[in-house]
Amino acid sequence: xxxxxxxxxxxxxxxxxxxxxxxxxxxxxxxxxxxxxxxxxxxxxxxxxxxxxxxxxxxxxxxxxxxxxxxxxxxxxxxxxxxxxxxxxxxxxxxxxxxxxxxxxxxxxxxxxxxxxxxxxxxxxxxxxxxxxxxxxxxxxxxxxxxxxxxxxxxxxxxxxxxxxxxxxxxxxxxxxxxxxxxxxxxxxxxxxxxxxxxxxxxxxxxxxxxxxxxxxxxxxxxxxxxxxxxxxxxxxxxxxxxxxxxxxxxxxxxxxxxxxxxxxxxxxxxxxxxxxxxxxxxxxxxxxxxxxxxxxxxxxxxxxxxxxxxxxxxxxxx
Amino acid sequence: xxxxxxxxxxxxxxxxxxxxxxxxxxxxxxxxxxxxxxxxxxxxxxxxxxxxxxxxxxxxxxxxxxxxxxxxxxxxxxxxxxxxxxxxxxxxxxxxxxxxxxxxxxxxxxxxxxxxxxxxxxxxxxxxxxxxxxxxxxxxxxxxxxxxxxxxxxxxxxxxxxxxxxxxxxxxxxxxxxxxxxxxxxxxxxxxxxxxxxxxxxxxxxxxxxxxxxxxxxxxxxxxxxxxxxxxxxxxxxxxxxxxxxxxxxxxxxxxxxxxxxxxxxxxxxxxxxxxxxxxxxxxxxxxxxxxxxxxxxxxxxx
Numbered sequence: 001x002x003x004x005x006x007x008x009x010x011x012x013x014x015x016x017x018x019x020x021x022x023x024x025x026x027x028x029x030x031x032x033x034x035x036x037x038x039x040x041x042x043x044x045x046x047x048x049x050x051x052x053x054x055x056x057x058x059x060x061x062x063x064x065x066x067x068x069x070x071x072x073x074x075x076x077x078x079x080x081x082x083x084x085x086x087x088x089x090x091x092x093x094x095x096x097x098x099x100x101x102x103x104x105x106x107x108x109x110x111x112x113x114x115x116x117x118x119x120x121x122x123x124x125x126x127x128x129x130x131x132x133x134x135x136x137x138x139x140x141x142x143x144x145x146x147x148x149x150x151x152x153x154x155x156x157x158x159x160x161x162x163x164x165x166x167x168x169x170x171x172x173x174x175x176x177x178x179x180x181x182x183x184x185x186x187x188x189x190x191x192x193x194x195x196x197x198x199x200x201x202x203x204x205x206x207x208x209x210x211x212x213x214x215x216x217x218x219x220x221x222x223x224x225x226x227x228x229x230x231x232x233x234x235x236x237x238x239x240x241x242x243x244x245x246x247x248x249x250x251x252x253x254x255x256x257x258x259x260x261x262x263x264x265x266x267x268x269x270x271x272x273x274x275x276x277x278x279x280x281x282x283x284x285x286x287x288x289x290x291x292x293x294x295x296x297x298x299x300x301x302x303x304x305x306x307x308x309x310x311x312x313x314x315x316x317x318x319x
Numbered sequence: 320x321x322x323x324x325x326x327x328x329x330x331x332x333x334x335x336x337x338x339x340x341x342x343x344x345x346x347x348x349x350x351x352x353x354x355x356x357x358x359x360x361x362x363x364x365x366x367x368x369x370x371x372x373x374x375x376x377x378x379x380x381x382x383x384x385x386x387x388x389x390x391x392x393x394x395x396x397x398x399x400x401x402x403x404x405x406x407x408x409x410x411x412x413x414x415x416x417x418x419x420x421x422x423x424x425x426x427x428x429x430x431x432x433x434x435x436x437x438x439x440x441x442x443x444x445x446x447x448x449x450x451x452x453x454x455x456x457x458x459x460x461x462x463x464x465x466x467x468x469x470x471x472x473x474x475x476x477x478x479x480x481x482x483x484x485x486x487x488x489x490x491x492x493x494x495x496x497x498x499x500x501x502x503x504x505x506x507x508x509x510x511x512x513x514x515x516x517x518x519x520x521x522x523x524x525x526x527x528x529x530x531x532x533x534x535x536x537x538x539x540x541x542x543x544x545x546x547x548x549x550x551x552x553x554x555x556x557x558x559x560x561x562x563x564x565x566x567x568x569x570x571x572x573x574x575x576x577x578x579x580x581x582x583x584x585x586x587x588x589x590x591x592x593x594x595x596x597x598x599x600x601x602x603x604x605x606x607x608x609x610x611x612x613x614x615x616x617x618x619x620x621x622x
Contacts, residue, residue, distance in 0.1 A: 006390075010402050016480050020410035020487060028417045035525035042524050046425035047437065049418040050495050054444060057492020061455035062447050068454060114342065121339040131339060135346045140604035141597050142553030144572045148579055148593040149353045152586065162367050164586070166352060169368050198346065203615065210616050230331050259448050262555040266576045278450060278556075285454050286560060298450040309446040 062302075069295035073288075083296035096275045096297075099189050103260060103276060106190075108253035110197045112246060115204020120234060123212055132209060136202035143199065143262030150195045151267055154181040185273035192274060195263050200256070204249045211245035212238060244315060251312040258305050277301050357382055357590035364586045382591035395588050397595055399566040400574040404552060404596075406483055407562065407570050411490035411551045412544055418491070419498030420540065424528060426499070427506040428514055438503070444496040452493070453560055460485050460561075482568035485561040490551050498543050501614065505539035506532070542614035545607045552600050571596045 027049070034045055072079050087093045122131040138146060155165030159178055163169040168178040181191045215238065223237045239246070261278040264270055270279040277297055285294025356369045358378045386395040425431075426438045460481070464472040477484055509532070517527050533540075558570040564577065575592055578585070604611065 017406040032525045043425045043429045043431040046421040050422035061452035064455035140600045145593045145597045
């Protein structure tokens, strides 16, 4: 193995980092200095950096993307609704939409119910802190890292060889045949969804656990005196009391799921019928040179996300 | 409680504990398997499952050495990408933090015409998925701005620094709307008398921010900082588009995604590489978990 690693070659990057930090200090220092000297235009000075950046980086590009979605792949010709027609008629695009729909239904459902069940089960037990921490940890892991962790779980070896993937080994132990979990459509989408559920369940657990702790003790006590068992306690007391938190968790998951990119890109790259909107958008816009189609997919994503985010923020305000 | 119901409730507790235990196992085993595998010799990773380790324990650090520092192009060279991730992340957290804090202060405590409309606009921007901005923002960097044949802004030509500046810029723009929303929520709850009193005493807004606001909102700033750190460090999409794909500037996630694609069966590199990318956010996350949870409960998850 060749290990003559050149550490010196990395130094210019650290200089760039230094430059970035110095630029940051200069900008912030200048703003604070100006604010100290004058009390005119205070609001403008404070808002300007954020507003200018959001205009350049988000607002104007959004409008341009909307316009690009009516243009041809090289952005030279106006093509009307062609890109949208493509999206809703061509088999490969329809498959992407169907997959996104499966993700959208299953992820919030599984994440919320697993998180809820787990939060209830470990509530007020001796090992509650540890139990929650274990499920919460994947939230710190990148989707790419999680993708690799699960690709390893799904790893396949032919029947006569030793399995190295845990899932296939379990199947073999149970007397089954090893399978290529990520290659066989349509089930492979389900195995990709499990990865996202694995990452996000901790989020649901923490938020719902906090909500459960917020249920007034008198209500719980009263129900217990009435002789409510664990099940009626859950459905009649716990669930109605934390309804809002459950909705927020589900809706938050729905938004994240719609924009999901990393897991599919890392594990199958959208092949084997697993593509979703965000992956297709990236491939069309940045690999195939089909800017128009990519833009149309982005616009459709926007249209899907818009009402859900609006609803989420409304529920949060009501809380 | 009579005997029968006591037995039943004990059974219920047992089943509950069992289900909880199964979930906890399901949630930790995959990571454990990866971690253990990353320390096993290459030929063993590729031929036997990590659970056989307990029969034939055999550990090595070679995978880490190769994936981090190996100089052949196939080996990963992950250390170079690790540096890139650090260079990308630090400014991408600092810039939105400062700009959002200033804007949130102005929106919460200054009175000026149109304030509520501006806040509503920023709030509404949270619904825009960053996919809407990618194509035009990239051409903004590579081609500048031209309106009706008039060049308003030339292409950015920053040489080696260009990819880093692009990523910093993109991450900052995409984070601001959520950051202002989160910090505004915290700042609006500060006691107004305190700020009024300081104004009466003749303090400038710069002084108020430094002496009063900053210490009080430090937990909120920490909350946003950890969100943004995890987001940037773990991001693949923005890095892929704005930082390019080479060891000169691409973050670790981009490299790992490449390795998972082209060398998808080189598990000795993938396991060690994945663990290298996971360990830093994990440490940060564990040491700042309090702030992270507070942020989650305050309604913060970036759109």
